[in-house]
Amino acid sequence: MRVTPLFAILLVALMMAGPVAFADTYPEQVSGNVIKIGMTASLSGKFSSEGTQALCGVEAVIKWYNDQGGVDIGGTKYKLQLIYYNDESSKDNIASLYTKLITQDKVDFLIAPYSSTLTLAALPVAEQNNKLILSHGGASDSIVSKGYYYIVQVLTPASRYLEPAAKLIKEKIPDAKVALIFENAAFAQAVKSGLVDALNKEGIKVVYEADYEPGTSDFSVYIQAAKQKGANVLLGGGHYEDGKALVKQAHDLEWSLKFIAILVAPAQPQFYDELGESIANGVAYPSQWSPHANYNPDSAAKAGLPWAGPTIDEFLNYFKQVCPNLDEPAYQSAEAGATVVYLVEAIKKAYEMYGESAITDSAKVREAFNDLYIMTFFGPLKIDPNTGKQIGHPMLIMQWQGSSQVIIYPTEYAEAQPLIAPPNWQFGGAGTTATTSAGQTTETGGAGTTGTSGEGKTNTALIWTVVIIILIIIIAAAYYYAKK
Incomplete structure (x- = not known):
C-alpha cells in the first residue's frame, strides 16, 4: 500500500x-x-x-x-x-x-x-x-x-486513617515532636484533619506543619525546616511517588526520626525494592488490610x-x-x-x-x-444508612521491619512490637547493625540505596519508545513516496 x-x-x-x-x-x-x-x-x-x-x-x-x-x-x-x-x-x-x-x-x-x-x-x-x-x-x-x-x-474514611498512629506515639514516644508534611489534595488533607484532632486529643506536640502541592518532587525545604524545629516524628505523604520521594529525601538529608508514618507509598511492595532496606526499614503506614x-x-x-x-x-x-x-x-x-x-x-x-x-x-x-x-x-x-459512610471497618498501622511488612498496631491485631527510633534513621555516628522485632538484621548509618523496581511497574517508557519509532517510520515513508 x-x-x-x-x-x-x-x-x-x-x-x-x-x-x-x-x-x-x-x-x-x-x-x-x-x-x-x-x-x-x-x-x-x-x-x-x-x-x-x-x-x-x-x-x-x-x-x-x-x-x-x-x-x-x-x-x-x-x-x-x-x-x-x-x-x-x-x-x-x-x-x-x-x-x-x-x-x-x-x-x-x-x-x-x-x-x-x-x-x-x-x-x-x-x-x-x-x-x-x-x-x-x-x-x-x-x-x-x-x-x-x-x-x-x-x-x-480518611479522617480515621492515622488515629491509631496518634495513640501509638502517645504510648511509645513520650518526647515526640511531630512534623506534618501532607499533600494539598482532598484525600491527604482529610487524613491530616482527622490526625490533628487525634494528636490534640492525645496531647502530642506538633512543631512543624506544611502542605505541598500535587506533583512536588523536591521536599528539601520542608525537611530542613522541620529538622530546625527539632521534629523527631514525621507523618505525611499523599500518594505513591510523592510519599516515596519524601521518605528518601528525609533519609538522604539525615533526618533522625523516632517514628515515620507515610500515606499509601510504603504499602506498595515495590517501596522496599526501590528504596532498599537501609531506608525502608522502620517506615510505617496506615493500612486498610493485611494478608x-x-x-x-x-x-x-x-x-x-x-x-x-x-x-x-x-x-x-x-x-x-x-x-x-x-x-x-x-x-x-x-x-x-x-x-x-x-x-x-x-x-x-x-x-x-x-x-x-x-x-x-x-x-x-x-x-x-x-x-x-x-x-x-x-x-x-457496614455503612451509615444516611450517608453511605463506612463505619464497620478498622484501620491497621503497619511497618517495614527488615524485608517484611508487619502489623504493629492496634495491639489486638499486632504481629510485632513497633520499631521505635530505627537505627538506620539515627545519624551522627558510625553505622551499626540492629535486629528488628521481626528478626531481620538491618545495616544502618549510611545513605539510602536504590534497588530495582518491582515487576508490576507499568512500563510507560517502553510504550512511548514504540510509538516514537512508529511515528519516525511513517514520516520517513511519507517523505520517501512524496519525493518519488
Whole structure:
C-alpha cells in the first residue's frame, strides 16, 4: 500500500491527538445471566501503581465467583463481567468515561476510580443517572458528605486513617515532636484533619506543619525546616511517588526520626525494592488490610457476623492467577476486591427483599446495603444508612521491619512490637547493625540505596519508545513516496 503524504499526516495527527478510550472486559467471554460492573482504573499516570493493584483485586474476586459457576441468587447462577477503561490518573477523563459505561456499555453497577480526587469527579455522573457506585479507593470524608444517595463507601474514611498512629506515639514516644508534611489534595488533607484532632486529643506536640502541592518532587525545604524545629516524628505523604520521594529525601538529608508514618507509598511492595532496606526499614503506614489480619470464618462467627466471599488464602491464590507479574497484593487490591463481595451480598439482600426485579436495580440494592453487616477477607463492613459512610471497618498501622511488612498496631491485631527510633534513621555516628522485632538484621548509618523496581511497574517508557519509532517510520515513508 502506498503511503501518501496526506495519509501520513493524518496518521501522525491521530496519534498525536491523544489516546482513544477503548473498553476492556474481564473475562472477555461470558454467557448466560450476567451482571455487568463498570469502572475506570488508573493504569498509567500518577496512580498507576495503586490503580493496577485495584484492578487486579477486582479481577481476582470476579474470577473466584465465576469459577464457582457464578453468584447464586435465588437458585439462579449469575456470572460477573467487568468493563473498564484506563482513566490515566486524570480527573478530566472521568466524567466522559463513566457516562460511556452507563449509556453505551449499559453496566448495571459502578465501582469508583482510585483516589478521592477521581472518585469525586465520578460521583455526579452516577447520581445524575441513578446508578449505584461503590467507592473502594476514595477515602476522603467529602465523598460521603455531599448528600449523594447512590454512594457506598467500602474503605475506612480518611479522617480515621492515622488515629491509631496518634495513640501509638502517645504510648511509645513520650518526647515526640511531630512534623506534618501532607499533600494539598482532598484525600491527604482529610487524613491530616482527622490526625490533628487525634494528636490534640492525645496531647502530642506538633512543631512543624506544611502542605505541598500535587506533583512536588523536591521536599528539601520542608525537611530542613522541620529538622530546625527539632521534629523527631514525621507523618505525611499523599500518594505513591510523592510519599516515596519524601521518605528518601528525609533519609538522604539525615533526618533522625523516632517514628515515620507515610500515606499509601510504603504499602506498595515495590517501596522496599526501590528504596532498599537501609531506608525502608522502620517506615510505617496506615493500612486498610493485611494478608496476616485475623479475618476468617471463625473470627466472623465469634463476632456474630455472616462470612461472605473468598478467604484470604483464596484471594491471594486468585490474585496471583490474574496478576502473576505482581509479587503480592497491597491493601488497594484487597479493598477493591472486597467491593465486589460487598456488592454481591447487597444484590442477594435486595433479591430477598424485593424479588428478581431488584437484582440490577440500583435504588433497591442501595437500600439493601443499609441492613448489611458482614465479614469478608478485607474485614467487617457496614455503612451509615444516611450517608453511605463506612463505619464497620478498622484501620491497621503497619511497618517495614527488615524485608517484611508487619502489623504493629492496634495491639489486638499486632504481629510485632513497633520499631521505635530505627537505627538506620539515627545519624551522627558510625553505622551499626540492629535486629528488628521481626528478626531481620538491618545495616544502618549510611545513605539510602536504590534497588530495582518491582515487576508490576507499568512500563510507560517502553510504550512511548514504540510509538516514537512508529511515528519516525511513517514520516520517513511519507517523505520517501512524496519525493518519488
